[in-house]
Amino acid sequence: MEDSYHITGYAEHFGTWVSLILLTFMTVFISVFGADLNTLTVATALFIASVKALVVAYYFMHLKYDPKIYRIMILIVMSMFVIFLIMLIFDYLTR
């Protein structure tokens, strides 16, 4: 019954943390000092946020080592949500 499961090492967690902190400072830096990027800042901020979210989900939340079904489910849920967003904003932009 008991399947062997993957135990993530402390070092790996620490590495994840370092990369997340780096990404945080990157996004703050771009936003506060990189004003010449103009409208791109929103896109970059959201892009970096998504990278961070992915890192948290993959390593901290263990998705990387979980059965495939978990990744498929979250992919479906998130893409559904994104389609909601697109259809909603599409209505507002075409008015």
Added chain:
Amino acid sequence: MNASNFVEGVDLSLYVILGISVFFLIAITFVMIYFLFKYRKKNNPVATNIPHNTLLEIVWTVIPTILVLIMFWYGWIGYKPMLTAPSDAMEIEAVGQMWKWTFKYPDGKVSDSLVIPIDKPVKLNLKSIDVLHSLYIPAFRIKRDVVPGQDFMMWFTGQKLGTYDIFCAEYCGQLHSYMLSSCTVVSEDDYNNWLTSGPNLSNEHPGLTLLKTNACLSCHSRDGSRIIGPSFKGLIGRQEVIIRDGNREEIIVDEEYIAGKIKNPNTSEVETYQAGLMASYGDILSDDDIKNIIDYISTL
């Protein structure tokens, strides 16, 4: 001739879909009942397992797909022309409020029913001053929500002389079903005569006219009966219990209080009445108007 230019497109889509639907309803019901008797236990004691049949399944996937695409198409072509009004359309402002329609013509004429010339495109600019309404003329097959804070429009061409009902189709509170009006399609000449005939003032008190045009009388009676808000009869000098900031207060209603309530109705509420239903009329009525209204109320 149809009552409006949209009747044809709407009815066509309706008939196409209803036609297909009725066919399927009858056919499926018939087959169902036929099987029920043909394969009754008595007639067919041993059933046959048929797990599936690919060809049949493809057929009854593809045929409905084609049919719904046809239905969709008729729906779309009937709807598309409603989206853009012709540039030469006559513009009228249609205002919805609890529970009254008001139509404002370009040259200043105001009416609570719609009168339009035949064969001329009319564009209604829809405004709501309180909650959602929906202007619906069944005979013209058109309907459009009237949303506060949004500038929506609808347009149509009346093609047949006559008077048609206007309903409010979006639920808007207590007297929703009484928010009726009418649309009269008249000849060009009759329309011009109607337009130039002055407002039917006669000897009506200007304050009463204002109460009528602003739908005040939907909620406040003139004969002392209780509707949604307190009655106007004997209002000035009446003792009322109001609730202001959560405190009960007894006040004597005076002119200043009434003027204040017209401008900011929801700062206090009269006990046993619902607060929050009245919109502010500060931007709609001038100080002179308010004076006229109070003058009229004092005569009741």
Added chain:
Amino acid sequence: MEHSFSLPNSGHNYDAKASKLGMWLFLYTELLLFGGLFMVYMVYRALNPDAFLIASFNLNVWLGTINTVVLLTSSMTVAMSITAIQKGNSKLSLILLALTVAAAVIFLVIKYFEWGAKIEHGFWPGMDHFTNLPFGEQLYFYLYFFMTGLHGLHVVVGMVFILIVMKKIKNGSQNKNKNQLLENSGLYWHLVDLIWIYLFPLFYLIH
């Protein structure tokens, strides 16, 4: 109750996988709960881009950044505590969880001062300064309070979860072989972090 026959797949067995799956499903509902708010945010931001930009200058980016770092760190400690208990080191696991709770408290304290400053300056709905703002900026602050408030509530709930798990580790009912409750609280805590990862740029970083 006498139970002479039992089925191999029974709803009464301890099933770590079922409980993990259940937790993930619950997280989806949380994501969509905030998702609804993100939709509102997106639409109002699209309708009032300038007002949102102006209003966002009222927030302190550095406090936001510190809070981000605090939450990320707490996520790491909670992840490590799971590693610790899986390796059988309950004590270390407890210490790491205590650190997580401490981080949560720090986060809430900073949030408290941030909100306090806003309210002191009259940005709370209904206050004088607030009612004089343009509609777009009012919406920004509505959403700011609503979304960070709801997020704060989740921080509190997550904290309570972790405290309960700590108690269970202490009395040994969460251990090397049976630690799904800890893992689930960890998942919940990471979700709180995930949501903050999006709230942070959306409110603080839209210069």
Added chain:
Amino acid sequence: MTGTSASQPSYLDVTKGLFSWIFTLDHKRIGLLYLYTVGSFFLVGVILGVIMRLELFNPGADIIEAQTYNQVFTLHGVIMVFLFIIPSIPAVFGNFFLPIMLGTDDVAFPRINLMSWWLYVIGAIFALGTLIFGDGPADTGWTFYAPYSVKTGTNVSMTVLAAFVLGFSSILTGLNFIVTIHRLRAPGMGFNDMPLFSWALYATSWIQLLATPIIGITLLMILAERVLGIGLFDPAIGGDPILYQHLFWIYSHPAVYIMALPAMGIVSEIIPTFSQRTIFGYKAIAYSSMGIALVGYFVWGHHMFTSGMSGPSAWIFSLLTFFVAIPTSIKVFNWLATLYKGSIDIEVPLLYALAFIFNFLIGGLTGLVVGALAADVHLHDTYFVVGHFHYVMLGGTGFAFIGGLHYWFPKMWGKMYNKAVAKLAFAIIFIGLNILYFPMLILGVMGMPRRYYDYLPEFHTLNQVSTVGSWIMVTGLIIMLVNLFIAHRKGKKAPDNPWNGITLEWQTKSPPPLYNFDKMPKLAKGGPYNYPNAKNS
């Protein structure tokens, strides 16, 4: 009759007393708790509906005032949607039969299951509490459209809170079922060996799980707007009422499939059992449930064609709406084909299932009419829509619910009802339903808007016909209830497998023992509906 020596007591006899019921962890008892509560609220909803029909018998004010009428139809909507239809089939029959059909002894989280029933009760108390607290029940319609729902003085806050709590209950039920289906199927039962009712519940559960949070947060925003004066949807302070409608329908359209899919699941169980042959196109039916669930998420905009939606958006939403019709029609054709060359036993459940197909066809096909953009402009918010969704909800889901009740009644209580009376009740309900709702379709085409307390004289006759229909239908419902009640009290003992079904619930005793099975159930070879007595083609 009853089976083995190592027998456990029946789930009904294990323990006695009220507390053994309301704090039970047994999925069967929770299913019955749901049945009693859901059934009671259905009756309350019916009474409210009858009051409305009486008021509409003549134009003008008859028995109640306009304000009361508005509160009655709101309460009718809230009760029927949130307290009856959404929990009806999943929470009653899903709870009772999903674990048995999968060959296990309970759902994955029995305690969460009990909690979800309690949340349901709390939500119900909130919903009915509006009768006592505040300024009376909400008068907004069950849609709570802003800004009216923000302005009105009636107790919208409490109603909204009720819907929020009920949503939570619905989420927990869905979550429980998904995990149960993933983790607790009997050894050897793959996803494609599950009964179709489980498939339908699986699809439903995903909708409950993923759509409900959005209405939850939307209603919280309405609550915040009313209580704290936070202006998110009121245009007077910068909000957008159309956004409320978007958010509301993002949940409430998929919610329609929470109501419809389990009903289709029951019909997919009943038809093969009474045809005594395998169901036609198992995979097509199973996957079309998932297809409907998926596409159903992206069609919410069709409730807003006249509410200021942009042309291109309307185009997309209308097209997607029509795509929902395709998997639905596949199901109907499959059911029809299942009757072909069957050995049909015309029993009460089958009658309900076939009537379901008929009513659902009317409901679905009229749905196509309002899905078409041009026709919707005319028919939106008229009685056509009222007729349409009552055909789907009561004619469809309601009939499947009653059909399921007659199908599983002998299993649930081990008693059999009087079949002749049940058939009579069926006929009266079916006729009454059609007299009640068909005139509404015509009224809609004539242009009578919905939620009208009073109407113009030209709508008089059809309204009277409709009201008479409501009396007929209620008569039928009473006969049905009395019949079942008598059967429950002193019905003949029912055999374990009265319909000769082969899904797993028919392999255990009637009523089932505490842990559902006394011995390992045997899965049918070649799928759950492969009847051993039938010829193979």
